[in-house]
Amino acid sequence: MLQTRTRDAMLFQIVLAVFLTIILLIILIPFWRVIVTAFIPLDIYTREGVPFFLSPTQWTIEAFRQLLGHSQFPRAIWNSVVITLLGTAISLFLTVPLAYGLSTRNLPGRKLIMTIVLFTYLFSPGLIPVYLLITGMKLTNNYLAIILPPAVSVYNTLVMMSFFEGLPEDLKEAARLDGANELQVLWNVILPLSKPILLTIGLFYAVFFWNEFFTPILYLNDNNLLPLPVLLRNILISASFNEYVEYNAFSSSSLESLKAAGVLITMIPMILIYPWIQRYFTKGTLVGGVKE
Numbered sequence: 001m002l003q004t005r006t007r008d009a010m011l012f013q014i015v016l017a018v019f020l021t022i023i024l025l026i027i028l029i030p031f032w033r034v035i036v037t038a039f040i041p042l043d044i045y046t047r048e049g050v051p052f053f054l055s056p057t058q059w060t061i062e063a064f065r066q067l068l069g070h071s072q073f074p075r076a077i078w079n080s081v082v083i084t085l086l087g088t089a090i091s092l093f094l095t096v097p098l099a100y101g102l103s104t105r106n107l108p109g110r111k112l113i114m115t116i117v118l119f120t121y122l123f124s125p126g127l128i129p130v131y132l133l134i135t136g137m138k139l140t141n142n143y144l145a146i147i148l149p150p151a152v153s154v155y156n157t158l159v160m161m162s163f164f165e166g167l168p169e170d171l172k173e174a175a176r177l178d179g180a181n182e183l184q185v186l187w188n189v190i191l192p193l194s195k196p197i198l199l200t201i202g203l204f205y206a207v208f209f210w211n212e213f214f215t216p217i218l219y220l221n222d223n224n225l226l227p228l229p230v231l232l233r234n235i236l237i238s239a240s241f242n243e244y245v246e247y248n249a250f251s252s253s254s255l256e257s258l259k260a261a262g263v264l265i266t267m268i269p270m271i272l273i274y275p276w277i278q279r280y281f282t283k284g285t286l287v288g289g290v291k292e
Contacts, residue, residue: 032052033050033052034260034264035260036050036051036054037050037257037259037260038064038260038261038263039059039060039063040054040058040059040254040257041058041060042062042253042254042257044058045256045257046254060253062253062257063253063254063258063261064261064264064265066253066258067232067235067258067262067265068265070231070235072223072226072231075224075226076227076228076230077228079143079224079225079226079227079228080210080229083146083209083210083212083227084206084209084210086143086147087146087147087151087208087209088205088206088209090147090148090151091147091150091152091153092198092201092205094151094152095152095153095156095160095201096160096191096198097186098117098152098157099157099158099160099161099163099164100161100164100190101113102114102117102157103162103164103165105165117154118154120154121154121155130149134149134219139219140219140220140221141219141220141221141222141225142219145215145218145220146209146212146215146216146219146220146227147209149215150208150215153204153205153208156201156204156205159197159200159201160194160197160201163194164190164194167193167194171189171193172185172189175188175189199277200277203273203274203277206270206273210229210266210270211229211266212227212229213227213229228265228266229266232262232265232266235258236255
């Protein structure tokens with residue numbers, strides 16, 4: 001009986017390993033193709049297309065040089081950083097108290113507020129009313145036009161609310177008995193225990209604001225305010241129509257290489273940030289918070 005269970009466990013481990021390997025290949029192969037496309041020289045691309053592997057002597061950074069050498073690139077990087085940091089900070093500042101309030105079961109009108117929040121999640125107002133609202137508030141050519149409309153994500157609020165509900169009520173009651181008000185309970189008790197969820201939701205907001213390009217197209221008419229995704233989009237559109245001399249038929253990089261390089265450039269910051277935040281995901285939320 002024991003041998004049968006051991007054999008079944010080993011078979012399960014083998015099947016699981018094969019399945020995870022297949023999933024890993026499904027993810028890595030397209031990503032590897034993007035990398036090869038970004039670094040492939042123009043002559044090889046013209047002659048052979050995109051091979052699966054490149055020899056060490058065939059790699060070139062010409063596509064990155066052309067994108068990074070654009071005159072507006074430093075300004076676009078700065079705009080993206082400002083929008084991401086400011087947008088993430090404002091979103092967390094608004095999401096945390098909303099989620100904490102909804103996690104309080106004896107909150108007066110909690111069901112009504114929850115219904116209103118869920119209503120906005122299920123029914124979007126649409127593009128035209130939001131556009132009229134933003135233009136009516138004179139927020140065009142302003143970072144706030146990108147930050148304020150999506151500042152509070154209902155999904156992120158519900159995730160954070162569920163996390164707050166899982167925290168021991170005894171900790172909150174102990175703080176209240178010591179004379180702390182709700183803001184002090186939130187700041188001194190809840191937030192120190194909520195680093196994993198704060199970093200997780202903060203990462204979700206940061207990725208959203210970093211990759212946002214449709215909203216800036218609508219509300220930012222000043223080229224000095226354009227974030228990186230919009231600049232890369234404009235460069236690629238210009239390259240496809242040969243509007244710039246450096247991207248015409250005499251260019252040393254193909255349009256596909258420029259696209260792949262643009263994808264990698266926008267991915268690099270999030271790839272660098274994610275491993276630093278990942279270590280907080282697995283930490284226990286209540287480590288040292290409750291002692292027997």
